Amino acid sequence: MLLVLNGPNLNRLGLREPGVYGTQTLEDLERQCETWGAELGEAVTCRQSNFEGQLLEWIQEAQEQGFTGIVINPGALTHYSYALRDAIAGQAVPVVEVHISNVDAREEFRHHSVTAAVCRGKISGLGFLGYRLAMEALTEQE
Numbered sequence: 001m002l003l004v005l006n007g008p009n010l011n012r013l014g015l016r017e018p019g020v021y022g023t024q025t026l027e028d029l030e031r032q033c034e035t036w037g038a039e040l041g042e043a044v045t046c047r048q049s050n051f052e053g054q055l056l057e058w059i060q061e062a063q064e065q066g067f068t069g070i071v072i073n074p075g076a077l078t079h080y081s082y083a084l085r086d087a088i089a090g091q092a093v094p095v096v097e098v099h100i101s102n103v104d105a106r107e108e109f110r111h112h113s114v115t116a117a118v119c120r121g122k123i124s125g126l127g128f129l130g131y132r133l134a135m136e137a138l139t140e141q142e
Contacts, residue, residue: 069138
């Protein structure tokens, strides 16, 4: 069972900077993740929050809720949230970090991730496909 977490502003997909993030919505992404999960034989639960504390709680509770992997797009929290980094590091469920855009080709502040070092891997710049690749990586490593 996989948990897909999306952080701040990802609820604005389809409206926010369509030249960077495309025109598909968060709902489109969630439906796609559920479809991919079914193809991989995994149940998928998708959640989004603009609140750091909510994301922390979902990560901390993941193992107890039966999740075997987490795909996370932390949004801007990627670059400065040591609390999110510590939540990922402090639990046993493997995590793959995903970014829709190529963060390394964008503003300088986006080039550093404080969370990537405690994740199993990081995928950036492949749009929604990055989520599928993260899900595949997590299911192959179970």
